[in-house]
Amino acid sequence: MHGGAPGRNVGGGRPFGGGHAITTHYTVGMNLGGKSQHVTVEAEDALIAALKAKHERPQAAITYVRKQNKRGDRRHPHLGLRDEPA
Numbered sequence: 001m002h003g004g005a006p007g008r009n010v011g012g013g014r015p016f017g018g019g020h021a022i023t024t025h026y027t028v029g030m031n032l033g034g035k036s037q038h039v040t041v042e043a044e045d046a047l048i049a050a051l052k053a054k055h056e057r058p059q060a061a062i063t064y065v066r067k068q069n070k071r072g073d074r075r076h077p078h079l080g081l082r083d084e085p086a
Contacts (some may be wrong), residue, residue: 025068028053030060040068 026049
């Protein structure tokens with residue numbers, strides 16, 4: 001049987017509705033009016049980072065989301081969303 005004990009976190013990740021979310025910095029690439037842009041977003045996961053960027057700029061097409069590269073992104077910083085420091 002595959003069930004397990006009730007309340008047990010089978011997937012190994014964060015349990016639903018409990019615990020604290022750990023945030024990470026993500027770089028979101030987008031195409032806006034034919035020009036490529038990047039922003040840095042602090043979020044719990046890549047999907048939330050993409051949705052935050054899309055909410056801020058609805059007309060943009062999201063092209064990629066990746067975890068922030070500490071060394072490379074420090075040398076070539078990206079803009080942040082309006083309500084977040086980069």
